[in-house]
Amino acid sequence: MTIWIDGTYRNAEQATVSVFDHGLLYGDGLFEGIRIYRGRVFKLADHIRRLFDGAKALLLEPPMDQAALCKLVEEVAAKDGAAESYIRLLLTRGKGPLGIDPFTCPKPSLIIIVDTIRLYPQEFYEQGVPLIISSVRRNAVDSIDPRIKSLNYLNNVLARIEAKRGGAQEAVMLDHAGHVAECTGDNIFIVKQGVIAYPASHHGALEGITRSVVIGLANKLKLPIKETTLSSYDLYTADEVFLTGTGAELVPVASIDGRAPGNGKPGPVFQQLLTAFHDALANPEFFL
Numbered sequence: 021m022t023i024w025i026d027g028t029y030r031n032a033e034q035a036t037v038s039v040f041d042h043g044l045l046y047g048d049g050l051f052e053g054i055r056i057y058r059g060r061v062f063k064l065a066d067h068i069r070r071l072f073d074g075a076k077a078l079l080l081e082p083p084m085d086q087a088a089l090c091k092l093v094e095e096v097a098a099k100d101g102a103a104e105s106y107i108r109l110l111l112t113r114g115k116g117p118l119g120i121d122p123f124t125c126p127k128p129s130l131i132i133i134v135d136t137i138r139l140y141p142q143e144f145y146e147q148g149v150p151l152i153i154s155s156v157r158r159n160a161v162d163s164i165d166p167r168i169k170s171l172n173y174l175n176n177v178l179a180r181i182e183a184k185r186g187g188a189q190e191a192v193m194l195d196h197a198g199h200v201a202e203c204t205g206d207n208i209f210i211v212k213q214g215v216i217a218y219p220a221s222h223h224g225a226l227e228g229i230t231r232s233v234v235i236g237l238a239n240k241l242k243l244p245i246k247e248t249t250l251s252s253y254d255l256y257t258a259d260e261v262f263l264t265g266t267g268a269e270l271v272p273v274a275s276i277d278g279r280a281p282g283n284g285k286p287g288p289v290f291q292q293l294l295t296a297f298h299d300a301l302a303n304p305e306f307f308l
């Protein structure tokens with residue numbers, strides 16, 4: 021594990037932040053989760069671009085430009101040296117007085133943690149993850165747009181609590197009109213009669229880096245794929261359902277509110293995409 025905070029490497033015991041950081045006090049900040057495969061940082065420029073888009077939306081000025089931040093993340097990852105790991109990058113509003121006003125915080129804080137992560141037990145990768153549809157609606161795009169990967173994940177936390185208490189592992193979140201948005205830490209896809217479909221971001225989905233990788237792979241494999249509007253019915257009646265995310269990677273879905281897609285086993289389209297994803301990791305150009 022390697023931890024870098026505002027210019028200094030720290031061990032886990034010393035890796036602390038101020039109680040006056042507005043990231044802690046108000047969830048005022050952003051984060052990225054980034055994978056390292058085979059010693060290479062995966063899609064780093066895309067993650068940094070998304071972080072900067074979020075920063076612009078929050079009027080939060082990163083302490084360096086995108087190129088410098090990419091270089092810094094590469095440096096911290098190289099110092100850690102692990103071939104397979106996960107980077108958590110945080111940009112917080114920084115220290116300020118107790119009031120909410122972000123303009124009282126003179127200096128944002130930057131944190132880079134290189135560690136490992138496992139979102140779901142191994143059996144879910146083989147048999148599929150059980151989902152419920154949560155009663156907790158995704159934040160509306162006119163409140164906290166879910167495209168902002170902010171440090172405030174309470175909306176997702178509440179949905180995950182509902183899933184776990186209901187005996188499932190993960191929750192699908194709908195938007196206020198009842199359309200499918202995404203899960204608490206992953207994007208969602210369905211396959212129906214050979215066509216892959218996923219919810220448009222305006223329904224409250226993060227513009228996932230893994231989602232765009234999967235879209236690219238589907239195009240390369242000439243599998244029909246479309247961005248659309250989906251309802252619970254589309255999930256219940258799909259031939260296949262699967263999730264994507266940096267932490268989760270590609271995960272098949274075993275059931276949604278007790279309805280198993282297809283024959284209840286990971287489907288052929290999912291398998292094809294998973295194989296293509298693993299094959300592509302051998303190609304350094306796939307990482308850019």
Ligand SMILES: Cc1ncc(COP(=O)(O)O)c(C=O)c1O
Nearest residue numbers: 205206207226228229230265266
């Ligand atoms: C709410 C949410 N949706 C989707 C994703 C997947 O995005 P990505 O593939 O960029 O990790 C994540 C993970 O970062 C997430 O937290």
